[in-house]
Amino acid sequence: MKSTRERRLKRLLSGFIIGLMFCLSVSNGQPQRQTLIPQRIVLNLTTTPSSSMAVTWRTEGEVKNPVVQVAPAGDWDGFQKGAVNGSATSEKFELDTRAIVYSHSSIMSGLKANTLYAYRVGGDSAWSEWNQFTTAKEGDAPFSFVFLGDPQYEVKDMISRVFREALLTAPTAKFWLFTGDLFDLPQYDRNWVEWFYATGFIHSIIPSIVAPGSHEYALKTKGVVRWDMFSPTWKAHFTFPQNGPKGLEGRVYYLDYQGVRFVVLDAQMGLKEQTEWLDKVLAANPNKWTVAAMHEPVFSIAKGRDEHNTRNAFMALFDKYSVDLVLTGHDHGYARSKSLKNGKVVGDQEQGTVYVVSVCGPRGYDHNPKYDYLMQKTGKEHQLFQVISFQEGKLIYKSYTVTGTLYDSFELQKDIKR
Ligand SMILES: [Fe+2]
Numbered sequence: 450m451k452s453t454r455e456r457r458l459k460r461l462l463s464g465f466i467i468g469l470m471f472c473l474s475v476s477n478g479q480p481q482r483q484t485l486i487p488q489r490i491v492l493n494l495t496t497t498p499s500s501s502m503a504v505t506w507r508t509e510g511e512v513k514n515p516v517v518q519v520a521p522a523g524d525w526d527g528f529q530k531g532a533v534n535g536s537a538t539s540e541k542f543e544l545d546t547r548a549i550v551y552s553h554s555s556i557m558s559g560l561k562a563n564t565l566y567a568y569r570v571g572g573d574s575a576w577s578e579w580n581q582f583t584t585a586k587e588g589d590a591p592f593s594f595v596f597l598g599d600p601q602y603e604v605k606d607m608i609s610r611v612f613r614e615a616l617l618t619a620p621t622a623k624f625w626l627f628t629g630d631l632f633d634l635p636q637y638d639r640n641w642v643e644w645f646y647a648t649g650f651i652h653s654i655i656p657s658i659v660a661p662g663s664h665e666y667a668l669k670t671k672g673v674v675r676w677d678m679f680s681p682t683w684k685a686h687f688t689f690p691q692n693g694p695k696g697l698e699g700r701v702y703y704l705d706y707q708g709v710r711f712v713v714l715d716a717q718m719g720l721k722e723q724t725e726w727l728d729k730v731l732a733a734n735p736n737k738w739t740v741a742a743m744h745e746p747v748f749s750i751a752k753g754r755d756e757h758n759t760r761n762a763f764m765a766l767f768d769k770y771s772v773d774l775v776l777t778g779h780d781h782g783y784a785r786s787k788s789l790k791n792g793k794v795v796g797d798q799e800q801g802t803v804y805v806v807s808v809c810g811p812r813g814y815d816h817n818p819k820y821d822y823l824m825q826k827t828g829k830e831h832q833l834f835q836v837i838s839f840q841e842g843k844l845i846y847k848s849y850t851v852t853g854t855l856y857d858s859f860e861l862q863k864d865i866k867r
Pocket of ligand 1 (some may be wrong): 599601630662664779780781
């Protein structure tokens, strides 16, 4: 039997420990340092990739002074002395779980072209690790990038190996381009948890370009999915150029990378505004090559689908300005067209456009043969990634399966008269 004195002492001790734990977790009203450690660090290309780089990250606690530090990378830790601070903007964000987090965004500017930089993000004495990226060269220069169609399903379980194989196959790719449907329902943070599990450190060392997909508009309320509300989680995780049509900034945009103009379109909303904008963007294009990226294909390959609105909005402009390559997803299968103009196959010496549909996730959709006569290759039930290179006047396209097997390839030569 314990004495009354012993029981009282035990109660006092328990109270002291609980109080101590509370004081440690909330010191002077400040959040625990652990909650200020940056998570989900994402690099995005800007409109001036030879002199700037965008970065977005998240913290669980509120950071009073969010900062990016960047320095030319060195072979020893002394490079940190050359770091300059850049400020960041922060936004409070409520997750579907009702938890509050903070999204931070900054553009590292004033950088030298073709230079390896080290950077870290943080603030209030809590920092990320140092990561590295290389700025673009000025003007035309050879490079490669990775293109990925819809991930969408089973991101952690089934897409991780695609990303890892792509990284091993193209470790020097300058950026990764996604054509939307990163996952089924972006409003649920658990999907983003899977996304960052699958991508690991890739987003913090390789910048990305992302086109919005139909599922970036998918919002589930009371068990029903609505398709008309763009997910606020997009802006919380990405910082894209703001040069799109009014109201579509940050999800419709263009940028030039070493002699190639990349135009990112939103095939779900504001098609009329984008048509007018795209006409101007392509009319004033000084680059040798042009690549368009969007979610819905111009020529559908999934059963029951035919995207008239997308085709009517953009195909005539792709023809008018001889866009070289149109990269899309949505149909959860693979197709690569012959060189086309006005919906017809062009001759060997004519300038046309090659349309690609690809998918990196599982769960293929049934094939629709309607446009097979325009296609060079079609396929299904392969998880794929593409490595696209520009060198010596050529566009070199290679599609690989998740096992690293070459699945499709072609080259475009640029000496054809326009
Ligand atoms: Fe999809």
